[in-house]
Amino acid sequence: MTTPSPVLSAERDRPTPAVDDVIDHLLDIQPGDALDRIRAQRAQARSHAQQSYLSLFHPAKPVVGHVSRLERQAVALFVALLHRSPDVARFYEQGLHDAAAPALLLQAIDAASQAARHTGPYGHYPEGPLTVENTDGPRYAVAAELRPALGNRLAAAFDHVHLLVFHPRDASPAAVQALLDNGWDTTDIVILSQLVAFLSFQIRVVQGLRALHPHLHSPA
Template identity: 50%
Template sequence: MTSSTTDVIDLLAGIREGSSLYALRTARPQTRDNAQRSYEALFEPVHEGDVSRTERFALAVFIAGLHGAGNVEKFYQTALEEVAKSASLVAAVTAEVEGGRTVGPYGHYPAGPLSAEDRTGLIFHVSEAGRSVLGAKLSAALEHAHLLVYRPREASAEALQRLLDAGWTTTGVVTLSQIAAFLSFQIRVVAGLSALAAAGARQAVSA
C-alpha cells in the first residue's frame, strides 16, 4: 500500500517529478492536494468507522475492475491483499468483477420523456459462491456499486434501503457512495493523464 506521502494519481499515471505532466498537475496545487486528501480520507482514515479498510479496498477493486482500469485495479488489489490477508476474499472479489463486467450505461428512467432512452442490461447479483465468502454486507455493497457504474439512472431510495437491510449504517452508506464517486473521478483522471503521456511520447519519437 502506498503511503500518504505518495501522490496516488501521479503514481497510477506514471508521472515523474520534473516531467511536463508533473508541471501540469502542480500548476493547480489545490486541485492536486484535494484529490490526494480525498484518497487519504477514504482509504487511510484515522478511524475506520462503519466501513472497514478491507471493505473499502474490496469495493475499490470491484469498481476499478468494472471500469477496465487494469493498473488502478491492481493498485487496490495489492492494498486489499495487505489488509485482508485472505486469498479467498481477494479471489472472490476478482471473480465477481468477471461476472459483473458488461457494457453500459443502461437502465430505466422514471416514466416520462426520458423513457425513450431506456435500455435493458445485466442486473448484477453476487454469486452464491461469492456471497459465502464476502458475506451479506459486502455482497450488497458490490451490487450497489454495479448499479452506480452501469445503471445510475436507477439509483433510488429503494436501492439505498437494500444496503441498510444488509446491515450497513447510514454513515456507512454515505462512505460507500463517496468511494464509488471518488473511484470514478480517479480512474478518469488517470486515463486522461496516461493518454497525454502516451501522446507526448509519440511526439518525441516522431520529432
C-alpha cells in the same frame, strides 16, 4: 440477520501505507516531467484529489462510520475491475495484500467482477422527454457460492456498486433498503457512494493523463 465474512474480521483490518500522491504513483509521474508540470498547473485540484483519497482510504481518527479498511479496499478493487482499469485495480489489490487479505477474498472479488462486468450505462428516466434514452441492461447479484467468502455485507455492497456504475438512473429506496438489511447504516452508505464516485473520478483522471502523455514533450 447479516453474515459477516471471516476474512473481514477486525484482526485483519490492518492499516495500509499511504502514498504521497496516488495519481502520480499510478502513472509513475516523476518531479519535473511532462505530466508533473501539467498537474502542477492545477495544484488545488491535485491536492483535493489526494486529500479525497486519504479521507476515504486512510481516514483520521476518530473514524466516522463502520466501513473497515479491508471493505474500502475490496470495494475499490471491485470498482476498478468493473471499469476495466488494470493499473488502478493492481494498486487496490496490493492494498488488500498489505492488509493481509487472504487469497479466498481476492478470488471472490475477481470472480464477482467477471460476472458483473458489462458496458452500460443502463436505466430508465422518469416519464418525460428523456425516456427515449431508456436502455435495458442486465442487473447483477453476487452469486450464492461467493457469499461465504465475501459475507452478506460486502456482497450487498457489490450489488449496489454495480447499480451505481451501470444503472445510475435506477437507484431506488429498495436498493438502499437492501444495504440497510445487510448491516450498512446511513453513514456507511454515504461512504460507499463516495468510494464509487471517487474511484470513477480517479480512473478517468488516470486514463486521461495517460492518453495525453504521448503528445507532451519533456523540457529540453
